[in-house]
Amino acid sequence: MRTERGDWGLSRLARRASKSERQRLLQQLVREDPLLTDQMLARKLNVSVQTIRLDRLELGVPEMRARARQVVERVQGRVKSLGPAEVAGDLIDLELGVGGISILETTQEMAFAKTGIVRGHHLFAQGNSLAVAVIDAEVALTGSARLVFHRPVRVGDRVVAKATVKRVIGNKSIVRVESRVDGEKVFSATLTIFALDQQDLEAQKGGRQ
Amino acid sequence: MRTERGDWGLSRLARRASKSERQRLLQQLVREDPLLTDQMLARKLNVSVQTIRLDRLELGVPEMRARARQVVERVQGRVKSLGPAEVAGDLIDLELGVGGISILETTQEMAFAKTGIVRGHHLFAQGNSLAVAVIDAEVALTGSARLVFHRPVRVGDRVVAKATVKRVIGNKSIVRVESRVDGEKVFSATLTIFALDQQDLEAQKGGRQ
DNA sequence: TGCATCATTAGTAGCTGGTCCTAATAGCTT
DNA sequence: AAGCTATTAGGACCAGCTACTAATGATGCA
Numbered sequence: 311m312r313t314e315r316g317d318w319g320l321s322r323l324a325r326r327a328s329k330s331e332r333q334r335l336l337q338q339l340v341r342e343d344p345l346l347t348d349q350m351l352a353r354k355l356n357v358s359v360q361t362i363r364l365d366r367l368e369l370g371v372p373e374m375r376a377r378a379r380q381v382v383e384r385v386q387g388r389v390k391s392l393g394p395a396e397v398a399g400d401l402i403d404l405e406l407g408v409g410g411i412s413i414l415e416t417t418q419e420m421a422f423a424k425t426g427i428v429r430g431h432h433l434f435a436q437g438n439s440l441a442v443a444v445i446d447a448e449v450a451l452t453g454s455a456r457l458v459f460h461r462p463v464r465v466g467d468r469v470v471a472k473a474t475v476k477r478v479i480g481n482k483s484i485v486r487v488e489s490r491v492d493g494e495k496v497f498s499a500t501l502t503i504f505a506l507d508q509q510d511l512e513a514q515k516g517g518r519q
Numbered sequence: 520m521r522t523e524r525g526d527w528g529l530s531r532l533a534r535r536a537s538k539s540e541r542q543r544l545l546q547q548l549v550r551e552d553p554l555l556t557d558q559m560l561a562r563k564l565n566v567s568v569q570t571i572r573l574d575r576l577e578l579g580v581p582e583m584r585a586r587a588r589q590v591v592e593r594v595q596g597r598v599k600s601l602g603p604a605e606v607a608g609d610l611i612d613l614e615l616g617v618g619g620i621s622i623l624e625t626t627q628e629m630a631f632a633k634t635g636i637v638r639g640h641h642l643f644a645q646g647n648s649l650a651v652a653v654i655d656a657e658v659a660l661t662g663s664a665r666l667v668f669h670r671p672v673r674v675g676d677r678v679v680a681k682a683t684v685k686r687v688i689g690n691k692s693i694v695r696v697e698s699r700v701d702g703e704k705v706f707s708a709t710l711t712i713f714a715l716d717q718q719d720l721e722a723q724k725g726g727r728q
Numbered sequence: 729t730g731c732a733t734c735a736t737t738a739g740t741a742g743c744t745g746g747t748c749c750t751a752a753t754a755g756c757t758t
Numbered sequence: 759a760a761g762c763t764a765t766t767a768g769g770a771c772c773a774g775c776t777a778c779t780a781a782t783g784a785t786g787c788a
Contacts (some may be wrong), residue, residue: 329764340736345591347745358766363747375773379588382554398640424657429651430661431644438640449631451671452639457664538735556774567737572776582775584744 332357333365344377398436399471407446409474412436421465428463433497437487440473445483447505453482455501468493481505541566542574553586615655618683621645630674637672642680642706646696649682654692656714662691664710676700690714 327335331341332355339354341345346354348362356361364372370485372380420432442450463469471489478484481504489497524677536544541564548563549555557575561568575582581589613619643666652661672678676679680698687693698706 313534345588349745360766361764361769364765375584375587375745379554380585382587382590391552406613425658427658427660429644430664431647432641434643434647434664435638435640436636438643443640449634449636451636452666452668454668455639455666457661457666459661459663462660558774569737569739570735573736576776584774 326383327355328498333369336362336365337369337371340371340377344381347374365430398432398439399469401440401443404443406444407475407478408444410440410444410470411473412440412443412471414461414469414471416465416467418465418471425462426465428465428467430457430459430497432470433459433463433469433489434499436469436471437473437489437497438501440471441485441487441499441501441503444473444475444485445505447481449506450483450507451504453502453504455473455499457499458499459490459497461494461496463496467496469496476500509515527549536564537661538574542578542684545571545574546578546580549580549586553590554583556583557560583694610652613652615653616684616687617653618681619620619649619653620682621649621652621680623678623680625672625674625676627674634671635674636657637676639668639706642668642672642678642698643708645678645680646682646698646706646708650694650696650708650710650712653682653684653694654712654714656690658715659692659717660713661709662713664708666706670700670703670705672700672705676705678705680706681714685709 336351339351348359348366351362352359357469365371371377399414401410401412404410414432414436416428416432421428434455438452438455442452469489469491473485473487473488476484476486483503483505485501485503487497487499487501488495544564545560548560555563557568557571560571564571574580580586610619610621623641623645625637625641630637643664647661647664651661678698678700680696682694682696684695685695692712692714694710694712696706696708697704698709
């Protein structure tokens, strides 16, 4: 690499690197700071703006504004939580203290735009809502849970969740939820749910457990 | 051009709102999507581009490129003046492959009407989204999770979720999420997340790695 | 009724950060 | 000397702005 061609090596500013070296550097620079304009890059790499443009073209590096847009879209798209009123699925069967079934029609908004795969928390939302609904108490709160996502769910899939109360120990219930698409298991969870009276709640407002 | 003043009933946005209402909407729109240009806003709000410019001037809303730049800078970690009351339910810090922080402002719709306690799956949704966002891959999917709800969260609480990548084994990452309200832990989870890197997608981006 | 003020729209000039194209030049290599 | 690559220059054009001037219409109000 360092076998120079010509020895104009002692330029007054930084020595100019070879083309490939410069392009490697360019990629690194824009990765570190996507907001660098061609002009800034030209100054840093000690070449003309036109050369930077040619390099970007060759490397397929998009212009600054597009790079910024990409970052924004990535951030915005990724932190999309549950929609406002969206509480998970239609109850189609419910036997208090025993079990229940709900159905969730999946839509675009629930999925990653890129892949059409439904975000995991929507499956949990369905299961959690159902599990809480199944508990025969004034107020029921989820204490802990273990989840397994067996297979991706795609937009348009109809998810059928089935909850069964496995055990009741005092005010604590263990609920098992299994969700299926076309009979195939896609999600399962075991939840610990606490049944509370209003008094318990009042007590909790002040003190910590 | 538009001689009439009373064409109510077409669409919600076809009608022209009052100036203050329009400006309120404008602020909301740019907060939801910082990449909207003046032209797009003008169409959405059914006024001219010039009116949008005047509104932005009055409201101190910066131009689109500046808004994009702000988001990028915030995400890059060169946090400027992260205002306390400003962000609601979005990402405030993100370092790919390492960790991130998001804030969720809880609302009525997220809670049980009876108790004002936020439904557990919203906390998981926040944590899950954040965990997926920190993974440095084109596509990331949650494989399994263990959740603990330490204390109920009430409507109005501001939930700060912090995610940390604990371990990476092949395409599998273990991410720990802890959510707090006023410094007190309300929720925690350990998630296993799978990174699905699509080679062709990478190649399409110009050989950047 | 007339006049002032506000809201909205139109249009101009100029800026940044680009794209796309044509050319010229420098420095090898054959 | 001819051919090649790399680099630089310049012009025409574009989107999305800023900053300014000006016209028009509705509204208030004395």
